[in-house]
Amino acid sequence: MGDYYTDPVVYLFGIEWLAxxxxxxxxxxxxxxxxxxxxxxxxxxxxxxPSGAQNALEYLIQFIKNIISSAMDWKQGQxxxxxxxxxxxxxxxxxxxxxxxxxxxxxxxxxxxxWKSPTADxxxxxxxxxxxxxxxxxxxLKLKGPKEYGKDYFRPVFFLFPFKIIEDFSNTITLGMRxxxxxxxxxxxxxxLVGLGTTSVLWGIGAFVPxxxxxxxGTFIGALQAxxxxxxxxxxxxxxxxxxx
Amino acid sequence: xxxxxxxxxxxxxxxxxxxGFLVLMWLLKRYALGPVMxxxxxxxxxxxxxxxxxxxxxxxxxxxxxxxxxxxQQARLEAKEIVENTRRMSEQQAEELKAEAKREADRRIxxxxxxxxxxxxxxxxxxxxxxxxLSILVASKVIERELDEQEQEKLIQETLKEVGExx
Numbered sequence: 001m002g003d004y005y006t007d008p009v010v011y012l013f014g015i016e017w018l019a020x021x022x023x024x025x026x027x028x029x030x031x032x033x034x035x036x037x038x039x040x041x042x043x044x045x046x047x048x049x050p051s052g053a054q055n056a057l058e059y060l061i062q063f064i065k066n067i068i069s070s071a072m073d074w075k076q077g078q079x080x081x082x083x084x085x086x087x088x089x090x091x092x093x094x095x096x097x098x099x100x101x102x103x104x105x106x107x108x109x110x111x112x113x114x115w116k117s118p119t120a121d122x123x124x125x126x127x128x129x130x131x132x133x134x135x136x137x138x139x140x141l142k143l144k145g146p147k148e149y150g151k152d153y154f155r156p157v158f159f160l161f162p163f164k165i166i167e168d169f170s171n172t173i174t175l176g177m178r179x180x181x182x183x184x185x186x187x188x189x190x191x192x193l194v195g196l197g198t199t200s201v202l203w204g205i206g207a208f209v210p211x212x213x214x215x216x217x218g219t220f221i222g223a224l225q226a227x228x229x230x231x232x233x234x235x236x237x238x239x240x241x242x243x244x245x
Numbered sequence: 246x247x248x249x250x251x252x253x254x255x256x257x258x259x260x261x262x263x264x265g266f267l268v269l270m271w272l273l274k275r276y277a278l279g280p281v282m283x284x285x286x287x288x289x290x291x292x293x294x295x296x297x298x299x300x301x302x303x304x305x306x307x308x309x310x311x312x313x314x315x316x317x318q319q320a321r322l323e324a325k326e327i328v329e330n331t332r333r334m335s336e337q338q339a340e341e342l343k344a345e346a347k348r349e350a351d352r353r354i355x356x357x358x359x360x361x362x363x364x365x366x367x368x369x370x371x372x373x374x375x376x377x378x379l380s381i382l383v384a385s386k387v388i389e390r391e392l393d394e395q396e397q398e399k400l401i402q403e404t405l406k407e408v409g410e411x412x
Contacts, residue, residue, distance in 0.1 A: 012257060020257035028262045032269045039277035046284045048291070057281050082278050086270045118262075127259030131266065 006110030027118035031094045039089070061085060067231050072238035076143055080237060083135070088230040091128075091179065094119040095222030098187050099215055102194075117222075120187040122180045129176030132233045133168055140240030152240070171236055175229065182225045186218040379408050 008022040042053040050058055064084040068077035098117030105112045118124050140149045153164045193214060197207035273279075383404050387397055 007255070009255060017254070018257050018260075019255045020261065021255040024255065024258040025261055028258070028265055032265045036269055036272055036277075039273055043277040043281050046280050048284065048288055050284075054281065054284075057277075058285055061278065061282060061285065081282065082270055082274045085278055086266065086273055090266065090269065121258070123255050123258050124262050127262055128266070130259075131263045 006107070006112050008112050021121070021123070023112065023114050023116070024118055024121055024124060026114060027094070027097060027116060028124065031090060031097060031118055034093050035086070035089045039085075060089075064088065064230070067227075068234050071231070071234040072242050076139075076238070076241040076243075077234075079139065079143070080234065084230050084234060087128075087132070087233055088226050091119060091229045092223060092226035094124075095183055095186075095226055096219065098183070098190070099218050099222065102187075102191070117183045117187055119179055119183040119225075122176065122184075125180040125183075126172065126176035128229075129172045129179075132175065133172045133236065136237045136240040137168075139237060143241045144243065148243075149240075175232055175236075179225050179229055182221050186214070186221055189214055190218065375408070379404070 007024075009019050010022060012018045012020060039057065042057045044053075046054060061081060064081055065077075068074075068080055068084060071077070095117055097115070098120060101115065102113055103115035105114060137149075140152070144152070153161050190211070193207050193211040197204045197211060383401060386400060386404065
């Protein structure tokens with residue numbers, strides 16, 4: 001990734017277009033695993049009268065339900081609770097991953113960063129956004145039927161059809177780039193502050209406070225972006241599945 | 246594109262992430278969120294059930310209370326009526342008894358008067374008979390003796406005295 005990182009790219013089966021950035025694969029796997037195990041262990045003892053972890057999990061589910069309810073009817077919204085919870089936790093964990101530390105490896109080609117926020121990579125944020133947009137189309141087809149889904153492209157007036165097409169692509173790009181921009185900026189400034197802090201003892205002392213401040217701000221940004229990503233997912237979803245517009 | 250995505254367009258990452266994300270969604274639904282959401286729904290239903298049954302119980306209780314109130318009112322009215330009836334009946338009975346007693350007394354008085362009158366009649370008739378017999382007796386004695394007026398008077402008196410003692 002340009003000036004700061006060198007990507008450890010491998011080609012699967014030697015196919016030109018099927019390139020894998022091993023650092024991304026590693027961090028995606030880590031994030032997915034963390035999310036799964038945290039929720040898995042939170043939901044081990046499920047009781048009618050909730051306590052401890054179950055309370056927290058139910059609070060999270062209720063939070064997602066509120067986000068969904070603010071975007072669409074519960075009749076359609078009930079399908080997206082799991083999607084919402086998974087998105088907000090995956091994005092949140094991904095955003096948080098790069099805040100406490102980063103692991104880098106110096107090689108002949110340059111610096112390979114193995115541990116960072118996976119959401120600081122545009123490929124991952126854009127593909128996540130594309131997945132969300134594809135899901136909105138899938139659920140639009142599934143919940144409204146092909147006829148209503150098709151008619152929606154010509155509502156409220158027929159000449160908006162091209163804009164509706166453009167909207168899907170622009171939504172994908174803005175959804176992905178917003179997350180990428182925020183987290184990448186956080187990463188870059190963090191790397192700069194850490195780099196500055198390691199040049200000398202004096203700079204180390206001087207850069208410590210800004211770094212802590214930036215970590216706090218990064219936590220805030222990460223949480224906020226996770227929330228925004230989840231909320232926009234539900235907003236785009238409601239455009240495709242709602243019957244009342 | 247070069248500036249944004251670096252030297253290589255790592256399309257594999259996208260595929261890997263999307264597949265991983267879908268698998269994560271499935272796993273979470275299967276092992277974590279599904280059971281919790283089921284439990285939340287179950288609890289919601291349970292609470293709704295409890296509320297509706299509480300509401301039903303309250304309505305039942307109110308209905309019973311109303312019924313009880315009515316029953317008490319009814320009982321009170323009945324009691325009042327019974328007391329009233331009893332009093333009226335007892336009063337009536339007393340009146341009847343009084344009237345009966347009065348009638349009985351009147352009857353007895355009348356009977357007594359009738360008897361007295363009868364007795365009087367009898368006595369008078371008996372007296373009459375006596376008087377006639379006595380007159381005859383006196384007359385016969387007077388005639389028998391042919392006495393003077395003085396003696397005659399004395400004789401009458403004696404005879405009357407005799408008769409009076411007899412009577």
